Amino acid sequence: MSDPADYARSHWRQFESPEEHAERVEAAERDAGWYFAQATKAQRQTYTDTMAFLRGFSGPIWERRRAAAQATWEQTTAGAAALFNITADEIMRDGEMSEATRLAWDVLIDQAEHAPAPFTPTTHHQAQAGL
Structure with a gap:
């Protein structure tokens, strides 16, 4: 699907x-x-923690780091975002999602639950001021 809003x-x-x-x-x-949230819990927590960490920064440093956090969120949730659009399209068209899509969510959620914990920045991991 080329445009995520096609289903709407x-x-x-x-x-x-x-x-x-x-x-x-x-x-x-x-x-x-709901399925997207289940499949992206770790990424959401990492993004939330990163943004909380970045509150201590301002100016160009904050902008660059915020952009990096947003890019990471988009990259790490791209599969779930595509599946979100497929799911919404199927529900709009058929009134329910297909068994294949449900299985894809099950696999994605299972992978998310068994993935290693993502790195979350803390005050002990502050990068160089030039970043």
Whole structure:
């Protein structure tokens, strides 16, 4: 799927009002979002911890480090984000996700639960001021 919002623009039902369609989109995103959250707990915690650590910085250093944290979040959650879009699309189209998509989530969540703990910066790991 080229545009993540395609599922929101597609899959209108005959005689569906804009409000009803919006409710279905919201429900699909809520359901897909639950799986996304389960599969990205470690990445979310790392991102949250990193942003908390960065509160002590300002100016260009903060901007560079914030951009790096956001890039890391996007890179490490790209698979889950793509699966989120597939899930929301299937729910909008079929009213439920397929067994193949459910299995993909199960595998992704299982991998996340068994992955080594990610590095989280602390005050003991402050990088050089020039970074």
